[in-house]
Amino acid sequence: MSVTIISAIRALGRLVLRALAALGQVVLFAGSTLTHIVRPPFYPREFFSALMNVGYLSLPVVGLTAIFTGAALALQIYSGGSRFNAPEVVPQIVAIGMVRELGPVLVGLMIAARVTSSIAAELATMKVTEQIDALVTLSTAPLKYLVMPRVLAGILAGPILVAVADSIGIFGGFAVATQTLGFNSTTYILNTINFLTGEDIISSLAKGAAFGFIATLMGCYFGLNSGRGAQGVGAATKSSVQAAAVLILTANLLLTAVFFTA
Amino acid sequence: MIKFDNIHKSFGANQVLRGVDLTLERGQSMVIIGGSGTGKSVLIKTVLGLITPDIGKIYVDGQDVTQAKRDNFLSQFGMLFQGGALFDSMPVWQNVAFRLQRGHLKRPKAEAREIAIEKLRRVGLAPDVADRLPAELSGGMQKRVSLARAIAAEPEIIFFDEPTTGLDPIMSRVINELIREIVVEMGVTAMTITHDMTSVQTIADKVAMLHGGVIQWCGTRDDMAHSGDPHVDQFVHGRAKGPIETLC
Numbered sequence: 001m002s003v004t005i006i007s008a009i010r011a012l013g014r015l016v017l018r019a020l021a022a023l024g025q026v027v028l029f030a031g032s033t034l035t036h037i038v039r040p041p042f043y044p045r046e047f048f049s050a051l052m053n054v055g056y057l058s059l060p061v062v063g064l065t066a067i068f069t070g071a072a073l074a075l076q077i078y079s080g081g082s083r084f085n086a087p088e089v090v091p092q093i094v095a096i097g098m099v100r101e102l103g104p105v106l107v108g109l110m111i112a113a114r115v116t117s118s119i120a121a122e123l124a125t126m127k128v129t130e131q132i133d134a135l136v137t138l139s140t141a142p143l144k145y146l147v148m149p150r151v152l153a154g155i156l157a158g159p160i161l162v163a164v165a166d167s168i169g170i171f172g173g174f175a176v177a178t179q180t181l182g183f184n185s186t187t188y189i190l191n192t193i194n195f196l197t198g199e200d201i202i203s204s205l206a207k208g209a210a211f212g213f214i215a216t217l218m219g220c221y222f223g224l225n226s227g228r229g230a231q232g233v234g235a236a237t238k239s240s241v242q243a244a245a246v247l248i249l250t251a252n253l254l255l256t257a258v259f260f261t262a
Numbered sequence: 263m264i265k266f267d268n269i270h271k272s273f274g275a276n277q278v279l280r281g282v283d284l285t286l287e288r289g290q291s292m293v294i295i296g297g298s299g300t301g302k303s304v305l306i307k308t309v310l311g312l313i314t315p316d317i318g319k320i321y322v323d324g325q326d327v328t329q330a331k332r333d334n335f336l337s338q339f340g341m342l343f344q345g346g347a348l349f350d351s352m353p354v355w356q357n358v359a360f361r362l363q364r365g366h367l368k369r370p371k372a373e374a375r376e377i378a379i380e381k382l383r384r385v386g387l388a389p390d391v392a393d394r395l396p397a398e399l400s401g402g403m404q405k406r407v408s409l410a411r412a413i414a415a416e417p418e419i420i421f422f423d424e425p426t427t428g429l430d431p432i433m434s435r436v437i438n439e440l441i442r443e444i445v446v447e448m449g450v451t452a453m454t455i456t457h458d459m460t461s462v463q464t465i466a467d468k469v470a471m472l473h474g475g476v477i478q479w480c481g482t483r484d485d486m487a488h489s490g491d492p493h494v495d496q497f498v499h500g501r502a503k504g505p506i507e508t509l510c
Contacts, residue, residue: 129345137340
């Protein structure tokens with residue numbers, strides 16, 4: 001019996017050590033990437049290409065997700081608020097819900113699904129086909145040429161996407177509330193504007209930057225550390241999305257605690 | 263001169279290199295032969311800093327490259343990868359001129375493109391290939407583009423990793439002859455990894471056989487036929503039976 005317990009503790013210990021080692025590697029990778037952001041050479045073409053992929057091309061999916069979520073949120077709040085005879089809180093709660101939580105988190109998860117996976121698959125394929133080695137032999141550091149432009153694009157595109165998601169989400173709620181729930185459009189807009197504070201918006205944009213950083217960093221990390229062959233590429237892609245989603249949700253909790261419980 | 267001094271490298275429990283000692287003189291073309299998985303590619307990658315040896319030193323013109331900053335010595339190397347390793351997101355000419363568009367070798371775009379087209383011509387490709395993507399080319403054409411990229415910045419040392427793998431015998435012959443011509447014409451030091459004995463006959467001044475993690479035999483191309491080493495003899499004649507085990 002005691003042998004079984006010791007084996008279980010050993011297995012748990014190994015698991016914890018592996019997790020800590022992986023975390024340490026990710027932290028070192030992140031640190032190394034951030035130091036490269038401010039050190040030349042810079043690759044503007046790669047950066048703008050990454051910005052296009054992370055930001056501009058994510059707009060349709062982010063917009064669609066936000067508008068439906070905002071609209072559904074308005075219906076739910078109206079229904080829930082009616083139980084307390086307070087259906088008029090719809091504009092305020094839609095605004096705060098979208099800006100503080102749903103906008104950033106939905107953008108983070110959408111970037112993780114769309115961008116993290118594509119970065120991981122692209123870099124893993126480059127690794128498998130020796131393109132990463134070729135870059136090194138051509139005197140170009142992969143961290144500078146491949147990772148830094150993507151991560152910087154993530155940090156800059158994240159807040160912009162969140163701002164778009166927040167606005168479209170609030171518009172979704174506005175459309176439903178004014179067209180089907182009988183709200184006055186001017187009152188709805190005034191209630192939304194008056195209720196939101198600068199801190200709400202800053203926290204939302206900060207979360208966007210943090211989630212953009214996490215999503216692109218995970219894609220790069222797992223892509224560059226992928227195993228061999230098609231299986232390696234598949235595993236890297238899957239792991240990158242899982243890690244990005246978990247880290248985004250964890251970071252969301254931490255950032256919410258930092259912004260709103262201090 | 264490239265000198266490998268007691269190079270050891272393991273991957274987990276798999277001890278691939280167990281003390282490689284080898285010297286390649288400047289201007290010489292050496293071919294390294296050996297079975298699959300014997301560490302030939304690993305050996306080349308240790309010179310380029312892509313793999314760090316566990317033990318041992320590698321000297322290039324007297325400088326220990328295992329201790330040197332990689333950026334300081336990489337510009338003198340060119341490399342043709344086994345699968346071409348062309349960047350599939352950019353057209354052929356940008357692949358060839360990659361090094362000429364960055365770092366201290368940076369040239370204006372028009373000049374870099376012109377050099378790329380000249381190098382493409384040198385490896386037998388028409389200028390209209392320049393704007394195509396690597397995926398639109400055949401395997402033989404991709405190898406030629408990769409060769410053009412390897413020579414674009416006029417390196418002093420070129421590595422060729424399995425240059426004829428996956429090509430038909432005629433294209434293999436073409437690539438082998440092209441490599442030989444370029445090596446002689448540019449006066450570069452070349453190290454080639456291959457299983458292909460036709461490549462050995464065309465490219466090599468000197469041949470080394472890697473087996474069991476060490477250099478089993480090293481000599482001139484002409485000496486190889488009467489090396490007296492049963493491993494070399496078995497490999498050169500492609501015999502299934504002999505001292506080299508064929509079971510995996």
